[in-house]
Amino acid sequence: MSAAAYTAVDQAEDESDLAFAVNGIGAGHVAAAAARIGVPVVHLSTDYVFDGSGEGAYSEEDEPAPRSVYGASKLAGERAVAKANPRHLILRTAWVHSPFGKNFVKTMLRLAADRDEITVVADQWGIPPLRLISPMQP
Numbered sequence: 001m002s003a004a005a006y007t008a009v010d011q012a013e014d015e016s017d018l019a020f021a022v023n024g025i026g027a028g029h030v031a032a033a034a035a036r037i038g039v040p041v042v043h044l045s046t047d048y049v050f051d052g053s054g055e056g057a058y059s060e061e062d063e064p065a066p067r068s069v070y071g072a073s074k075l076a077g078e079r080a081v082a083k084a085n086p087r088h089l090i091l092r093t094a095w096v097h098s099p100f101g102k103n104f105v106k107t108m109l110r111l112a113a114d115r116d117e118i119t120v121v122a123d124q125w126g127i128p129p130l131r132l133i134s135p136m137q138p
């Protein structure tokens with residue numbers, strides 16, 4: 001399971017080389033290392049490989065067209081993984097939340113505790129992953 005990534009979505013616009021090194025080249029190295037020992041790789045990718053103009057949920061058949069450096073670097077990673085290891089599974093997930101790290105749910109809970117009013121984007125739609133794989137309870 002390959003989950004390591006450069007995940008600072010906005011910051012990646014200013015750190016393109018680093019984002020591509022980690023999310024593109026690095027992901028390929030992990031997949032190649034697994035291939036050398038005959039192990040399949042499950043690689044985590046993102047909805048940001050799409051341009052966001054679609055209506056409804058994306059499918060595996062939809063063409064990726066990233067609009068951000070982060071999305072482009074993750075798409076480069078998908079391609080590097082597929083090339084390096086024929087035994088691969090690439091999961092394009094989004095809105096992952098848990099008690100750990102940074103995520104949308106924790107950000108909103110923190111802001112709601114600190115402020116009387118919060119401003120939230122209204123132009124993003126997502127399907128949070130199953131609690132089975134991203135439980136809020138540890």
Ligand SMILES: NC(=O)C1=CN([C@@H]2O[C@H](COP(=O)(O)OP(=O)(O)OC[C@H]3O[C@@H](n4cnc5c(N)ncnc54)[C@H](OP(=O)(O)O)[C@@H]3O)[C@@H](O)[C@H]2O)C=CC1
Pocket residue numbers: 002003004005006007022026044045046047074092093094095096097101102103
């Ligand atoms: N969070 C989300 O909603 C989504 C996440 N994803 C993908 O899921 C995966 C996990 O995301 P998430 O848990 O949120 O990310 P985090 O940023 O919380 O974790 C990323 C991990 O990658 C490690 N890492 C970063 N750079 C390197 C490097 N150069 N070498 C080795 N390890 C490195 C970090 O290590 P350290 O802690 O030591 O810095 C950290 O453990 C990523 O591939 C991400 O693109 C996809 C869609 C949605």
Ligand SMILES: Cc1cn([C@H]2C[C@H](O)[C@@H](COP(=O)(O)OP(=O)(O)O[C@H]3O[C@@H](C)C(=O)[C@@H](O)[C@H]3O)O2)c(=O)[nH]c1=O
Pocket residue numbers: 007009045046047048093094095096102103104105107111118119120121124
């Ligand atoms: C602080 C703040 C954020 N926001 C919004 C802006 C932005 O869209 C969103 C940021 O939440 P997140 O940190 O979950 O968003 P983001 O880092 O964009 O989330 C993602 O993580 C990466 C790694 C992925 O690959 C994606 O699939 C994705 O789910 O919150 C508000 O609307 N109001 C606020 O006050």
